Amino acid sequence: KFGDWIEPDLLMIEPASLRKLEIHDHSVDVLNGRILAGSDVILTRTSDTDPWKMAGIAPEEELKTSEVSSMVTALDGLKIIGVRPKPEGLRGDLRMTGDVTPSRSTQRELNSRGYYLVPSEDRGLELYSNEGELSALTANGVKYVLRFGDLFTGDEFDIEVGSAQTEEEEVEETEEPTKPADESGSKKSRYLFVSVQFDPDAVGAIPTKPVPPTESETEASPEPAEDDAAEAETETEEKTDDKQAAYEAALKQYERDLEEHKTKLEEARKLVDQLNDRFADWYYVIDAASFDRLNKGRADLV
DSSP, rough: OOHHOOOBBBSSOOOGGGGEEEEEOEEEETTTTTEEEOOEEEEEESSSSSSSSEEEETTOOOOOOHHHHHHHHHHHHOOOOOEEEEEEEEBBTTTBBBOOOOHHHHHHHHTTTTTTEETTTTSSEEETTTTEEEEETTTTSEEEEEEEEEEEEEOHHHHHHHOOHHHHHHOOOOOOSSOTTTTGGGGEEEEEEEEEEOOOGGGOOOOOOOOOOOHHSOOOEEEOOGHHHHHHHHHHHHHHHHHHHHHHHHHHHHHHHHHHHHHHHHHHHHHHHHHHHHHEEEEEEEEHHHHHOOOOOOHHOO
């Protein structure tokens, strides 16, 4: 059985780690090969205990936190119910390698599933979906980008590994009526491409190295009277010692913080590499209901 040989938990994400959700409701202008921008929704929070906030929300509007929680739960529970091999030359970042030209059959297959190769600014090709995209950023800088494909109906075999028919036959048969979803165990599903990026800003700023006390800070300001000279010199030495001690303590803390920051960056980059290795060769099929729980627009959230 399919679930016995694959890890069904697609993203393996911790809901408490989520810090930013971005919904980009764009579509593809197929004739002109460009992206048509739609409405964007950006949700952020500073910690797992802070409430979610929406960018650009008016004072009289209120965010439906229950809907956001539903999205987070859906992300956490996103399960793989089928897999497909990626087309040759499609990299982990969903761009075509420069030395590979996608065949017409590859493009037809992608188009039939709701995906299009669109020219990018660097004159390459990047895979986009007609259903827009959802990105989720975690506190450790791991950014998941989900691009959802078209809805399709199929039985267990169709969903898990796809039909044995050729892609040309599949495209030709799209003109035939689709069987009802409830007929002979058929189920509604959607295609999904996943890529992972690293955002170091999410980890936090690099710690600032403390500045050592300068001579001017340790000098006594006006020249003291002769009879107070000894006492003033003692006070100056004490202040100098205090400032130097404070600096040395701050320097040790800085070194600890810097090492911790470096460790976080290294661990996050390692995780991103591991995830990209996992997603490198495949795209996926998910239950259509999962897409419905994630496919939220501004009107659904306010």
